[in-house]
Amino acid sequence: MRFTKDHEWVELDGDIATVGITAYAADQLGDVVFVETPDLGKSLKSGDAMAVVESVKAASDVYAPLSGEVVEANGTLGDAPETVNDQPEGLGWFAKIKIADRAEFDALMDRPAYEAFLGSL
Amino acid sequence: MSEETLKITPLHAAHIAAGARMVPFAGYSMPVQYKDGVLKEHLWTRTHAGLFDVSHMGQARLRGEAPLTAFQRVTPGDFKGLKAGKQRYSLLLNASGGIIDDLMAARPDDDGLFVVVNGACKDNDFKVMGDVLAGQVEIERLENRALLALQGPEACAVLAAHIPQATSMVFMDSAALEGFGTDVLLSRSGYTGEDGYEISIPAHEAERVWNLLLNDERVRPIGLGARDSLRLEAGLPLYGHDVDESVSPIEADLAFAVSPRRREAADFPGAGRILGELAGGATRKRVGLSVLEGAPAREGAEIADVDGKVIGVVTSGGFAPSLSAPIAMGFVPPAFASPGTRLRVIVRGKPQLAEVTAMPFVPHRYVRKL
Numbered sequence: 001m002r003f004t005k006d007h008e009w010v011e012l013d014g015d016i017a018t019v020g021i022t023a024y025a026a027d028q029l030g031d032v033v034f035v036e037t038p039d040l041g042k043s044l045k046s047g048d049a050m051a052v053v054e055s056v057k058a059a060s061d062v063y064a065p066l067s068g069e070v071v072e073a074n075g076t077l078g079d080a081p082e083t084v085n086d087q088p089e090g091l092g093w094f095a096k097i098k099i100a101d102r103a104e105f106d107a108l109m110d111r112p113a114y115e116a117f118l119g120s121l
Numbered sequence: 122m123s124e125e126t127l128k129i130t131p132l133h134a135a136h137i138a139a140g141a142r143m144v145p146f147a148g149y150s151m152p153v154q155y156k157d158g159v160l161k162e163h164l165w166t167r168t169h170a171g172l173f174d175v176s177h178m179g180q181a182r183l184r185g186e187a188p189l190t191a192f193q194r195v196t197p198g199d200f201k202g203l204k205a206g207k208q209r210y211s212l213l214l215n216a217s218g219g220i221i222d223d224l225m226a227a228r229p230d231d232d233g234l235f236v237v238v239n240g241a242c243k244d245n246d247f248k249v250m251g252d253v254l255a256g257q258v259e260i261e262r263l264e265n266r267a268l269l270a271l272q273g274p275e276a277c278a279v280l281a282a283h284i285p286q287a288t289s290m291v292f293m294d295s296a297a298l299e300g301f302g303t304d305v306l307l308s309r310s311g312y313t314g315e316d317g318y319e320i321s322i323p324a325h326e327a328e329r330v331w332n333l334l335l336n337d338e339r340v341r342p343i344g345l346g347a348r349d350s351l352r353l354e355a356g357l358p359l360y361g362h363d364v365d366e367s368v369s370p371i372e373a374d375l376a377f378a379v380s381p382r383r384r385e386a387a388d389f390p391g392a393g394r395i396l397g398e399l400a401g402g403a404t405r406k407r408v409g410l411s412v413l414e415g416a417p418a419r420e421g422a423e424i425a426d427v428d429g430k431v432i433g434v435v436t437s438g439g440f441a442p443s444l445s446a447p448i449a450m451g452f453v454p455p456a457f458a459s460p461g462t463r464l465r466v467i468v469r470g471k472p473q474l475a476e477v478t479a480m481p482f483v484p485h486r487y488v489r490k491l
Binding site for chain 1: 347349419469
């Protein structure tokens with residue numbers, strides 16, 4: 001699993017990247033009450049706003065950690081947005097992206113680097 | 122505003138110790154939530170008792186020859202008729218009938234008026250009152266007092282263990298009494314729609330009283346996040362968001378604060394505009410909106426009619442924990458203000474179905490008689 005400074009995580013299986021927000025991000029947001037996942041087929045550039053996650057008090061963007069095309073969105077979050085809090089780095093994933101450039105993945109932080117980054121906040 | 126210039130309340134250390142997440146609010150460092158988080162804090166207040174630190178709000182005594190009569194010069198309320206032991210919600214108005222602030226004014230005793238105003242507005246409020254009422258009232262700001270709110274269906278039982286007289290008060294009663302071993306200005310009121318109390322105590326006693334109340338397992342500390350979602354469900358406007366100096370009491374759907382006697386006398390600031398709007402001349406009205414699909418519509422979201430024409434704006438909105446659905450408040454022309462009117466709210470460019478809904482969204486549970 002790789003991580004961004006915006007607290008997204010990515011897991012890569014072949015050229016399909018599963019993307020979600022980290023446990024740290026989910027904890028900071030508080031109880032998630034609404035999730036807007038990206039449309040299928042949407043073309044994303046790394047850094048684009050790709051989804052929105054909302055707590056009782058605020059809406060926050062989720063950014064695409066890498067470029068590619070959305071091939072699947074997590075439909076279960078519509079009825080069960082709390083999954084993002086319960087299993088942020090598992091069942092609470094947001095979308096699957098068919099990536100264009102594996103080098104973007106390799107450039108992301110690994111877990112020790114992300115944890116060091118969290119320690120610096 | 123940088124962290125260093127933020128003021129703190131007498132309960133700052135207690136908030137940190139309780140695991141609060143502190144944010145800047147009204148010039149103060151205030152707890153937006155504790156460990157439970159906004160959703161649980163909200164639901165706890167609706168089912169048990171929530172304890173809020175609202176010491177950032179402005180407390181003052183107005184004294185003078187005839188402080189009640191004088192206070193009518195800046196508000197549309199019937200304060201001459203305010204009996205000792207009673208509190209009234211009112212509005213500080215500018216000369217054109219716009220709302221400078223909303224406030225509570227009470228007579229806990231015979232010592233003039235006890236006034237509580239919003240924290241973000243307090244310096245200006247007391248300046249305006251001082252200017253307009255110069256020579257008629259003396260304003261003593263009570264900066265050495267803290268203010269707690271204990272809200273929820275178990276608030277009365279919790280407080281009764283410390284202040285037995287609290288059980289004999291009804292909604293909007295006010296009293297000066299001894300409690301917690303100190304002097305207390307108590308009112309049965311709040312900003313959540315629940316039964317509850319606002320408790321003014323000397324600042325140096327605040328942490329002791331706070332901890333005493335939290336020792337009761339029915340009580341949990343509640344942050345500003347849940348305070349906002351609770352008041353939104355209760356249909357209560359938030360100054361600076363739903364209401365500002367451009368908005369009149371009629372537009373704000375606060376006509377109840379313009380007393381019948383004062384309407385007849387037409388002797389309050391902005392009476393021409395306000396009476397004209399009462400007679401049907403308002404061009405916009407604050408309404409409640411149930412958002413029937415999609416994301417919560419938040420402050421700034423446009424409101425459109427079913428044909429897509431923009432007719433208004435959301436002034437506050439979010440997710441209602443007690444309803445598990447998004448709700449909002451906003452302003453629309455009177456023709457669109459009737460409950461049941463179908464509208465659209467535009468969230469991130471997408472129109473979503475919404476319906477004008479009578480407020481409160483969650484019924485008030487004030488104790489109006491014993």
